Structure formats: C-alpha cells, structure tokens
Amino acid sequence: MSPYDSDPADRLVTPAADGEDQAVEAALRPRQLDEFIGQERVREQLSLVLQAARQRGSAPDHVLLSGPPGLGKTTLSMIIAAELGAPIRITSGPAIQHAGDLAAILSSLTEGEVLFLDEIHRMSRPAEEMLYMAMEDFRVDVIVGKGPGATAIPLELPPFTLVGATTRAGLLPPPLRDRFGFTGHMEFYAPAELQRVVHRSAGLLDVEIDPAGAAEIAGRSRGTPRIANRLLRRVRDYAQVKHDGRVSREIAAQALDVYEVDARGLDRLDRAVLDALLRLFGGGPVGLSTLAVAVGEESETVEEVAEPFLVREGLLARTPRGRIATAAAWRHLGLTPPAQGGRIGASAQSELWGDGSDGGKAG
Numbered sequence: 001m002s003p004y005d006s007d008p009a010d011r012l013v014t015p016a017a018d019g020e021d022q023a024v025e026a027a028l029r030p031r032q033l034d035e036f037i038g039q040e041r042v043r044e045q046l047s048l049v050l051q052a053a054r055q056r057g058s059a060p061d062h063v064l065l066s067g068p069p070g071l072g073k074t075t076l077s078m079i080i081a082a083e084l085g086a087p088i089r090i091t092s093g094p095a096i097q098h099a100g101d102l103a104a105i106l107s108s109l110t111e112g113e114v115l116f117l118d119e120i121h122r123m124s125r126p127a128e129e130m131l132y133m134a135m136e137d138f139r140v141d142v143i144v145g146k147g148p149g150a151t152a153i154p155l156e157l158p159p160f161t162l163v164g165a166t167t168r169a170g171l172l173p174p175p176l177r178d179r180f181g182f183t184g185h186m187e188f189y190a191p192a193e194l195q196r197v198v199h200r201s202a203g204l205l206d207v208e209i210d211p212a213g214a215a216e217i218a219g220r221s222r223g224t225p226r227i228a229n230r231l232l233r234r235v236r237d238y239a240q241v242k243h244d245g246r247v248s249r250e251i252a253a254q255a256l257d258v259y260e261v262d263a264r265g266l267d268r269l270d271r272a273v274l275d276a277l278l279r280l281f282g283g284g285p286v287g288l289s290t291l292a293v294a295v296g297e298e299s300e301t302v303e304e305v306a307e308p309f310l311v312r313e314g315l316l317a318r319t320p321r322g323r324i325a326t327a328a329a330w331r332h333l334g335l336t337p338p339a340q341g342g343r344i345g346a347s348a349q350s351e352l353w354g355d356g357s358d359g360g361k362a363g
C-alpha cells in the first residue's frame with residue numbers, strides 16, 4: 001500500500017489554501033502594514049511607494065508580488081488597498097479566460113480601486129494583451145463583432161492600481177513584467193518570524209500559548225504562515241481535547257507527532273521518500289521513477305509534492321545521475337550513512353557531505 005494514501009493536496013503541510021483555511025484566514029489576516037510580520041525589505045519598499053502616492057494624491061504604480069503560496073501576497077494586496085483607503089476587487093488569472101471577462105472587470109472599476117489579480121501568469125493570452133494597454137494607458141479596446149466587420153471601440157478606464165501575484169515571476173512575459181512599477185519578492189519566513197505569526201494568531205483565536213509552544217509550531221511550518229496557522233489549529237484541538245487547552249512546547253510537539261509532521265516540518269510522504277532513498281538505495285543516486293515505485297507513488301507526486309521541500313531543506317539533491325541524499329538526511333532519520341566511497345561517487349559525496357551543516361533551513 002502507498003505510504004501516502006490520501007490526496008497530496010490534503011496534506012497538513014501543503015502551502016495551498018484548503019476550505020478550512022479560507023474560512024478562518026480572513027480573521028487572521030493583518031490589516032495594516034505595521035501588523036504584517038517579516039518581509040522587511042518588501043514592507044519598507046512598499047511603504048515608500050504607498051506614502052509617495054498618498055502625498056501626490058494619485059494612484060501608485062502597479063505592484064507585482066512574487067513568491068511561493070501562503071506567504072501573504074493576498075494579505076499584502078488587501079493591506080495596500082487599506083493603506084490607500086481604496087476598495088479592492090479580487091480575482092485570479094484562471095478566472096479570466098477571455099479578454100471580455102477582463103474588460104467587464106476593468107470597466108466596472110472605480111477611481112483609485114485596487115485590482116488584485118492572483119496567479120496572473122495563468123491568464124489567457126488575449127486577456128494579457130488587453131491588460132498591457134489597461135495598465136499603461138488606462139484604456140482598453142473592446143472588440144465588437146467578428147471577422148472583417150469587427151470594430152474596436154476604445155473605452156477609457158479610471159486610474160486604478162493593479163496588484164498582480166505570481167508564484168513564478170520568471171513565467172511572466174517581459175512586456176507584462178515591465179509594466180509593473182514595483183516588484184516585491186516574498187521570501188520564506190525565518191523561524192523567529194513564524195513564531196510571531198503563531199503568537200499573533202493564537203491571540204486572535206483565544207488560544208493560550210507560551211513562547212516555546214509557538215516556537216515548536218513555527219519550526220514545523222516550512223517557512224510558511226498559512227501552514228503555521230493550520231498547524232496551530234490542529235494543536236489547539238489536541239490541547240483542548242487531551243489537556244486543559246494551554247499550548248506548551250511539549251503539547252505542540254505531541255499534537256504534531258499525532259499528525260505526523262516532524263520537528264523539521266516533514267510529513268509522512270516526505271519521510272517515506274527519504275527513507276526509501278536511504279534504506280533501499282543507500283543514499284542514491286537513484287532515478288526518480290525507481291524511487292517513486294519504491295514509495296508506491298506517481299513520479300509527479302514525488303517530484304512536485306515531496307522533493308521541492310526536501311531539496312530546499314538540503315536533505316535531497318537532484319543530480320544528472322539521479323536523486324542523492326545528503327548527510328543531513330541520514331542524520332534527520334537517525335540512520336548511519338555507508339562509508340564514503342560506497343554507492344555515491346566520491347566527488348558528489350564531498351560536495352554534499354563536506355560542510356556537515358543541516359543545509360538551507362528556511363529563513
């Protein structure tokens with residue numbers, strides 16, 4: 001049987017929002033820039049952009065926010081609108097498949113409104129081209145009719161601010177990227193920042209938590225506030241059912257052990273992949289499809305769901321000859337690596353084992 005027999009999208013550590021997240025996230029979102037934890041550089045730069053626009057009394061430049069899911073792009077867009085005292089309209093690239101969908105949204109914007117376009121890289125090509133003109137000239141050409149009789153009717157738009165969000169700024173076509181006056185790159189959060197996120201959310205959810213309890217949850221949250229908030233809710237359940245509701249380090253660790261999220265934020269699927277790589281293949285190198293068969297998963301699941309975090313944590317490396325475990329992976333699973341010069345080539349080993357560090361922990 002597969003070690004991971006549920007839908008990978010249902011993982012407790014997935015950075016994408018699930019239904020429960022959506023229901024509670026509104027209550028947990030910081031509302032002002034100075035309530036927004038971490039991302040110092042983006043915050044400072046954005047604060048200047050917004051202050052300058054306020055002083056000039058005009059709409060600020062369009063803003064692009066790039067970074068992995070769950071780091072606060074939607075939250076920041078709402079903060080931008082709040083700081084400008086402007087209304088916000090929220091939509092996403094996949095929801096805009098036709099240029100007409102975009103024209104309908106743009107033509108109903110009010111002056112100074114913020115338009116948040118999540119997953120902007122997933123918009124259709126015709127909509128994207130319409131957006132170029134809208135961003136630059138606050139104007140769109142609405143095409144009426146088809147074929148040789150089609151005519152373009154120009155439509156003036158009120159000045160608005162587009163806030164685009166993307167997980168991959170590199171996927172945006174340069175003409176679109178160039179029309180943003182400011183791009184903020186969101187980074188994974190350091191454990192101390194996530195500890196503050198957990199502490200703040202616990203206060204809003206009326207959960208009594210001590211600093212060590214918040215640190216324990218933070219350490220398992222993969223650098224991502226959405227995951228931190230989700231783990232906090234599961235810890236809250238455990239503390240309430242099994243104890244007196246208060247969260248200490250011990251209670252947080254016990255709760256997250258029940259949910260199989262380990263001290264470093266790996267879940268069952270992550271550990272199954274590492275375990276197979278170490279125990280069955282001596283640390284590699286091993287091909288992706290062989291590794292996937294060994295854990296009873298599809299190659300895509302291993303590659304897209306488990307590996308990115310294992311690579312980011314410095315536990316696994318992708319090499320031309322296959323997947324290789326690092327020294328940190330052996331340590332993390334409490335296993336003894338084979339003697340150097342074994343299955344792994346000497347050069348790959350010295351590269352991966354040289355510094356003895358635990359690799360790039362989020363921060």
Ligand SMILES: Nc1ncnc2c1ncn2[C@@H]1O[C@H](COP(=O)(O)OP(=O)(O)OP(=O)(O)O)[C@@H](O)[C@H]1O
Nearest residue numbers: 025028029036037069070071072073074075225226
């Ligand atoms: N800096 C922060 N301080 C406190 N809470 C935060 C911060 N960033 C994000 N959060 C919380 O994390 C959750 C997810 O944030 P948000 O929805 O803004 O992420 P996102 O980057 O837009 O994700 P997606 O790309 O999946 O839409 C929200 O509940 C929000 O309250």
